[in-house]
Amino acid sequence: MDQLKLNNGVKMPALGLGVFQTPPEETRDAVQAALSSGYRHIDTAAAYGNEREVGQAIAASGVDRGEVFVETKIWISDYGYDQTLHGFDKSAGKLGIDQIDLLILHQALPSEFDKTLEAYRALETMLEQGKVRAIGVSNFMVEHLDRLLEQAGVVPAVNQIEVHPYFQQREVQAFGAERGILTQAWSPIGGITFYRDGSQGSTLDDPTIGRIAQAHDKSPAQVMLRWHLQQGRSVIPKSTKPHRIAENIDVFDIELSADALAAIDALDTGRRGGPEPEDITLESFGRDIPEA
Numbered sequence: 361m362d363q364l365k366l367n368n369g370v371k372m373p374a375l376g377l378g379v380f381q382t383p384p385e386e387t388r389d390a391v392q393a394a395l396s397s398g399y400r401h402i403d404t405a406a407a408y409g410n411e412r413e414v415g416q417a418i419a420a421s422g423v424d425r426g427e428v429f430v431e432t433k434i435w436i437s438d439y440g441y442d443q444t445l446h447g448f449d450k451s452a453g454k455l456g457i458d459q460i461d462l463l464i465l466h467q468a469l470p471s472e473f474d475k476t477l478e479a480y481r482a483l484e485t486m487l488e489q490g491k492v493r494a495i496g497v498s499n500f501m502v503e504h505l506d507r508l509l510e511q512a513g514v515v516p517a518v519n520q521i522e523v524h525p526y527f528q529q530r531e532v533q534a535f536g537a538e539r540g541i542l543t544q545a546w547s548p549i550g551g552i553t554f555y556r557d558g559s560q561g562s563t564l565d566d567p568t569i570g571r572i573a574q575a576h577d578k579s580p581a582q583v584m585l586r587w588h589l590q591q592g593r594s595v596i597p598k599s600t601k602p603h604r605i606a607e608n609i610d611v612f613d614i615e616l617s618a619d620a621l622a623a624i625d626a627l628d629t630g631r632r633g634g635p636e637p638e639d640i641t642l643e644s645f646g647r648d649i650p651e652a
């Protein structure tokens with residue numbers, strides 16, 4: 361498994377399992393299947409409602425806790441300095457662990473950016489205390505990163521954003537890269553293009569990706585994951601199906617050509633699948649995160 365070095369020297373497996381929309385009752389099996397297939401990185405979130413099951417699966421797996429990179433996210437309802445410190449207690453309590461490998465802010469709250477900054481300051485405190493090994497953000501656009509970096513003492517290690525062939529956010533990626541912020545791709549195989557109705561056609565059915573897949577005797581999902589990895593991004597594909605979980609990590613035996621990478625680069629439509637980051641407010645997206 362390839363490892364990526366974060367800006368504070370911590371190493372993170374380049375490919376992990378995502379568990380967004382994985383129902384709690386299916387999460388243990390999905391995480392167990394992933395660990396059996398060789399995954400050593402799980403991405404969950406307080407807002408996904410399945411941190412407890414992620415922790416249970418890791419504990420029951422027989423894999424050393426120290427070998428598994430656990431990443432989770434603080435939801436916006438827990439922003440603010442004290443609230444975010446307590447957000448750690450909730451997540452760590454459910455996960456059943458004392459230290460979180462990577463703790464990130466799930467969204468910027470553009471209309472209440474002070475709260476976002478306070479939440480980030482709490483992450484910095486916890487980094488200093490050793491409660492977390494690395495800190496970062498998610499869905500931060502250039503202006504959000506700019507405002508954060510004006511105040512922050514620690515540059516975020518990652519920015520987890522929507523990146524797949526149909527929506528690549530190159531400007532955000534480049535801004536991060538210049539400042540040592542690693543881009544972590546959510547919906548890396550374009551899940552948001554096919555699990556949400558009425559959007560833009562599935563990346564899985566894209567003819568260009570299909571042609572490259574055929575040439576390498578791989579699946580479209582594998583080609584997309586390889587495209588990310590060769591461009592230096594972290595990926596966290598989600599599946600609840602053991603055969604797909606295994607398929608998605610079986611991507612370290614091919615190398616896409618520069619032409620193939622460029623052909624996938626050219627598929628960008630500029631159309632976002634997820635919510636507009638600027639529109640995230642507590643009124644529309646706030647929700648209570650239960651205690652551990």
Ligand SMILES: NC(=O)c1ccc[n+]([C@@H]2O[C@H](COP(=O)([O-])OP(=O)(O)OC[C@H]3O[C@@H](n4cnc5c(N)ncnc54)[C@H](OP(=O)(O)O)[C@@H]3O)[C@@H](O)[C@H]2O)c1
Nearest residue numbers: 378379380498546547548549550551581597598599600604
């Ligand atoms: N920070 C954020 O705001 C944010 C937002 C969205 C996602 N995320 C993170 O990113 C992770 C991945 O994103 P995502 O779940 O949106 O999308 P994704 O990983 O790109 O795609 C997941 C979808 O693809 C299917 N799938 C998985 N492997 C496949 C394969 N080999 N062939 C065909 N279909 C396959 C899955 O179905 P089955 O499960 O039925 O296999 C699911 O419908 C999430 O789980 C979460 O951890 C973060």
